[in-house]
Amino acid sequence: MTFWNDPINFIANWLTGLLTGWGVPDLWATIIEYALGITALIVFAMVLDILLVWVERKVVARFQDRLGPNRIGPFGLIQPFADIIKLVIKEDITPANADKVVYNIAPVLAATSVISLWAILPLSSRIFGVDMNVALLYLVAAGALGTLAIIMAGWSSNNKYALIGAFRMVANMVSYEIPMVIILLIPTILADTMSVQGITQAQSGIWFAILSPLGFIIFFISAIAELGRSPFDLIEAESELTAGFNVEYSGMKFGWFFASELLHAFTFGGFMAVLFFGGYGGFFGLEKVAGFGWLTNPFVESAVFLAKAMFGYWAIMWVKYSMPRVRIDHMLAFNWKFLVPLSLALLVTTAILHKLLIVLPTWQYAVGMFASNVVIITGTIEILRAHGRKQRKAEEKLSPQPVKN
Amino acid sequence: MTAEQILFLLTGALILGSALMVVATRKLLHAALWLVAALFGVAILYAILQASFLAVVQVVVYIGAIAILFIFAVMLTRREMRDQGQQTRTNWWIAALLGLLILAGLVFLILAVPGADRLPAALPEGLDTVRALGNALVSPEAYVLPFEVASVLLLAALVGAVYIASVGKKD
Amino acid sequence: MSIPLSWYLILAAALFAIGLFGVLSRRNAIAILLGVELMLNAVNINLAAFWRYLDPAQMAGQAFAVIVFAVAAAEVAVGLALIISVYRRRKTVVADEIDLMKW
Numbered sequence: 001m002t003f004w005n006d007p008i009n010f011i012a013n014w015l016t017g018l019l020t021g022w023g024v025p026d027l028w029a030t031i032i033e034y035a036l037g038i039t040a041l042i043v044f045a046m047v048l049d050i051l052l053v054w055v056e057r058k059v060v061a062r063f064q065d066r067l068g069p070n071r072i073g074p075f076g077l078i079q080p081f082a083d084i085i086k087l088v089i090k091e092d093i094t095p096a097n098a099d100k101v102v103y104n105i106a107p108v109l110a111a112t113s114v115i116s117l118w119a120i121l122p123l124s125s126r127i128f129g130v131d132m133n134v135a136l137l138y139l140v141a142a143g144a145l146g147t148l149a150i151i152m153a154g155w156s157s158n159n160k161y162a163l164i165g166a167f168r169m170v171a172n173m174v175s176y177e178i179p180m181v182i183i184l185l186i187p188t189i190l191a192d193t194m195s196v197q198g199i200t201q202a203q204s205g206i207w208f209a210i211l212s213p214l215g216f217i218i219f220f221i222s223a224i225a226e227l228g229r230s231p232f233d234l235i236e237a238e239s240e241l242t243a244g245f246n247v248e249y250s251g252m253k254f255g256w257f258f259a260s261e262l263l264h265a266f267t268f269g270g271f272m273a274v275l276f277f278g279g280y281g282g283f284f285g286l287e288k289v290a291g292f293g294w295l296t297n298p299f300v301e302s303a304v305f306l307a308k309a310m311f312g313y314w315a316i317m318w319v320k321y322s323m324p325r326v327r328i329d330h331m332l333a334f335n336w337k338f339l340v341p342l343s344l345a346l347l348v349t350t351a352i353l354h355k356l357l358i359v360l361p362t363w364q365y366a367v368g369m370f371a372s373n374v375v376i377i378t379g380t381i382e383i384l385r386a387h388g389r390k391q392r393k394a395e396e397k398l399s400p401q402p403v404k405n
Numbered sequence: 406m407t408a409e410q411i412l413f414l415l416t417g418a419l420i421l422g423s424a425l426m427v428v429a430t431r432k433l434l435h436a437a438l439w440l441v442a443a444l445f446g447v448a449i450l451y452a453i454l455q456a457s458f459l460a461v462v463q464v465v466v467y468i469g470a471i472a473i474l475f476i477f478a479v480m481l482t483r484r485e486m487r488d489q490g491q492q493t494r495t496n497w498w499i500a501a502l503l504g505l506l507i508l509a510g511l512v513f514l515i516l517a518v519p520g521a522d523r524l525p526a527a528l529p530e531g532l533d534t535v536r537a538l539g540n541a542l543v544s545p546e547a548y549v550l551p552f553e554v555a556s557v558l559l560l561a562a563l564v565g566a567v568y569i570a571s572v573g574k575k576d
Numbered sequence: 577m578s579i580p581l582s583w584y585l586i587l588a589a590a591l592f593a594i595g596l597f598g599v600l601s602r603r604n605a606i607a608i609l610l611g612v613e614l615m616l617n618a619v620n621i622n623l624a625a626f627w628r629y630l631d632p633a634q635m636a637g638q639a640f641a642v643i644v645f646a647v648a649a650a651e652v653a654v655g656l657a658l659i660i661s662v663y664r665r666r667k668t669v670v671a672d673e674i675d676l677m678k679w
Contacts, residue, residue, distance in 0.1 A: 027408060099434075102435075102438065132457060133457060133533060133534075133535050134457045134458050134460075134461045134535055137458070137461040137462065137465060138461050140461075140465050140469070141461050141464035141465045141468075141469065143469070144464055144465055144468050144469025144470075144473075145464075145468065147469060147473060148441065148468060148469075148472065148473065151473065151476055152438070155434065155476070155480065163480075167477075167480075170473060170477075174469075174470070174473060177469070194535065407578045409578055409579060410578060410579055413579050413583060417583075417587045420587065420591060421587070421590055421591065421594065424591055424594040424595070424614050425594060427594075427598060427610055427611070427614060428594055428595075428597055428598030428601065428602065428607075428610075428611060428614075433604060433606060433607060436607055436610055437610065440610050440613060440614070443591075443614065443617070444613075444617060447617050447620070447621060450584075450587075450621060450624070451624055453579075454584075454624050454625060454627075454628045455628065456624045456627065456628065456638055456641075458638065458642075459620075459624055459638060459641055459642070462642070462645060463620075463645075466645050466648075466649055467613075467617075467645075467648075470649060471613065471648065471649060471652045474652055474653065474656055475606065475609070475610065475652070475656070477656075478606055478656040478659060478660060479606055481660055481663070482606065482659060482660060482663040482669045492602065492603060492604065492607070493601045493602060493603065494600075494601055494602075494603055494672075497600075497601035499600075500596075500597050500600030500601040501597055501601070503596065503597075503600060504593040504594065504596050504597035504600075505593065507589075507592070507593050507596060508589055508590055508592075508593035511585075511586075511589035511592070511593070512586055512589055515582050515585045515586055515589065516582065520581075521580070521581055521582040521585065522580040522581065522582050523580065523581050523629055524578065524579075524580065524581075524629075525579075525581075525628050525629050525632075526628070526629060526630065526631060526632055527632075528632050529632065529633050532632065532633065534632070534635075534638070537633075537635050538635045538638050538639065538642070540635075541635035541636075541638075541639050542635075542639055542642065547635070547639070548635075548636075548639045548640075548643075551639070551640075551643055552639075552642075552643065555642075555643045555646040555647065556646070558646065558647065558650050559646050559649065559650050561650075562649075562650030562651075562653050562654050563650075563653065565653075565654050565657070566653040566654050566656075566657035567657075569654070569657040569658055569661050570656075570657035570660050570661055572664070
């Protein structure tokens with residue numbers, strides 16, 4: 001075992017040797033190692049978060065045909081630090097009659113819910129927090145904490161706009177959790193496990209995005225809704241709700257909400273990579289070919305994973321900055337009347353076909369799964385088209401006919 | 406005292422302290438938030454018991470759904486934001502007495518039962534508890550019937566709740 | 577793995593007693609439901625502890641804990657719907673004042 005093959009265990013062994021050499025008891029050595037590991041993971045996530053501020057600002061500028069930050073440092077790379085300094089030196093306001101304890105806990109909880117997701121994010125086959133056998137449910141559980149943070153922030157601010165924003169956001173998040181949980185079952189069925197390592201390894205031959213493209217699309221939509229990003233960004237609908245649940249927050253407390261939203265988006269990009277695009281692996285068997293063994297090096301795997309996650313994050317930004325905002329009732333109707341039934345139909349189809357086709361050779365299995373998804377997508381579009389046509393006919397009958405001349 | 410015992414005692418203190426705040430605090434919304442803390446403590450207990458599925462489902466169902474429902478209900482059933490006046494009955498001490506009596510009786514029973522101080526049984530080698538639980542819930546010789554009845558109950562409760570809480574056209 | 581079973585049982589008993597106190601002493605109907613939740617959780621701690629300490633190969637304890645989750649969710653949904661409905665008609669959630677059926 002060298003540093004290049006297994007960096008985390010190498011450092012851990014080295015630390016154990018060092019600490020026991022100093023006469024530290026085994027139990028304390030383990031606790032210290034875990035604490036250091038957790039700190040390192042959080043620091044990595046937060047440093048990445050600072051970088052994401054720059055990425056976000058640069059990309060939105062490009063989408064809007066601007067240059068973006070370019071004054072401080074090369075390509076404006078120092079800009080996030082300037083932003084942080086600005087946030088830190090701002091006045092920290094607590095509204096009158098606010099519920100102070102709840103008001104102060106809410107941003108911490110929002111950041112916690114995101115950072116706790118990093119515990120299960122597999123950066124590589126040998127660099128990860130924990131490999132739980134209930135990892136996908138843990139993903140949902142961490143999201144539940146985020147929901148709680150938003151409602152706490154909205155209620156404790158003692159501001160009607162904050163409260164309405166929080167209500168809308170929570171209604172949104174709780175509703176879109178349902179298609180997301182149903183879709184999380186599809187990788188579970190395909191990989192026959194809920195552990196993220198198991199799901200990643202099950203995709204070493206073929207990505208789940210190929211076996212279940214519709215599943216990926218639904219997951220993508222519900223992830224955007226869960227993040228509260230545009231077109232589902234009613235939490236920060238400045239024009240109608242001032243700024244939603246965080247309107248009363250200022251300075252670094254607002255900064256925590258902002259930072260956790262960015263990191264949350266990147267983390268979901270990571271989960272999209274893990275669940276549907278092979279995570280750190282998924283080289284379609286290339287790593288087994290002679291001369292490509294270096295692909296399984298943990299550093300290469302981490303780079304692949306971060307690149308895929310960044311692509312997912314970019315896709316989320318792409319949607320965010322190109323779509324107009326959806327009205328709240330349309331948003332909920334879209335979820336309950338469209339996404340939930342569709343994802344249920346997809347889940348049942350996938351479960352049955354997976355059992356039937358798994359005996360076939362891999363390529364026939366893949367073609368069968370892909371074809372079933374295409375059939376469902378086509379059928380859905382046809383139903384929607386028929387429905388839309390009926391509505392248009394009804395409208396035309398009611399409205400006066402244009403005068404012919 | 407092993408590390409695990411210390412962890413258990415800390416978790417127990419969190420659960421019981423938050424539970425006391427749930428029944429004692431005047432502000433109803435704080436009671437709901439203390440309930441979240443208590444339920445989170447119970448999730449930690451499940452993790453100590455190596456029931457990983459229960460631990461995660463506890464957070465998803467109780468904190469993600471039930472606590473949020475409570476908070477919504479608290480907000481929907483008030484005209485002003487602050488709770489005023491007495492939150493407990495005048496004869497709350499009878500309830501306290503009853504609670505203490507039941508606690509004393511239960512503790513007496515627990516200590517009297519032989520084998521109450523047993524240590525956990527060894528987990529069978531290679532047992533995936535999540536898989537075993539999943540198999541148990543859907544296999545006909547185990548718990549498929551209670552499981553299906555529970556799902557019918559949930560559906561009925563869903564329909565019933567929507568029907569009761571929706572504003573009828575006659576109102 | 578050095579915690580005796582009785583610790584869990586006593587903790588659950590204490591939680592149950594606290595929940596019972598909440599149910600009996602609170603005036604607000606929502607607070608009463610909060611107490612019921614505490615009692616249900618006490619039961620669940622016992623179920624999980626018995627699973628772990630008696631026979632982990634048998635999933636009975638966990639299976640019933642899962643069913644208790646479902647029942648708790650159903651209970652909260654219907655209970656809170658009833659409370660909101662009552663509040664809409666009578667503008668109160670104090671259990672003593674919801675007494676239309678009393679005579």
